[in-house]
Amino acid sequence: QFSTPEAAIKYRQGAFSVMAAHFSRVAMMAQGIQPYDAKAASENAELVGNLSRLPFTAFGPGTDKGTSHRAKDEVWKESAKFKAASDKMVADASKLEAAAKSGDFEALKAAVSTLGRSCKSCHDDFRGAR
Ligand code: ASC
Numbered sequence: 001q002f003s004t005p006e007a008a009i010k011y012r013q014g015a016f017s018v019m020a021a022h023f024s025r026v027a028m029m030a031q032g033i034q035p036y037d038a039k040a041a042s043e044n045a046e047l048v049g050n051l052s053r054l055p056f057t058a059f060g061p062g063t064d065k066g067t068s069h070r071a072k073d074e075v076w077k078e079s080a081k082f083k084a085a086s087d088k089m090v091a092d093a094s095k096l097e098a099a100a101k102s103g104d105f106e107a108l109k110a111a112v113s114t115l116g117r118s119c120k121s122c123h124d125d126f127r128g129a130r
Pocket of ligand 1: 020021023024027115116117119120
């Protein structure tokens, strides 16, 4: 899928940053910073759901090297734990998509908070300092 480890690193970083951009549009509505717009929330949450499935495969062999990324050695040393964290993030993103599509604002707020915690817990365990 990737021509070089560097290409895989760029790919996963791109997927995470586009996912963050779309998640933040939904999160700003959930937090009352932006007005709630059910259609925009659904469209953005659908992108988050799809994008969440992309990064995992880009953490393959050799993609731990270099200084262009912040993935800690634990990604590869504790690979089962990392896979579980990734699976949880993907599941929580699907729940966000379902909540947004339901049009239930309270459900959306809960799903934003759950996915936000899932992002943060993976950063705490698997992302190093810049
Ligand atoms: C975001 C984003 C993250 C998470 C995290 C939640 O919007 O870009 O990485 O939420 O900050 O704690």
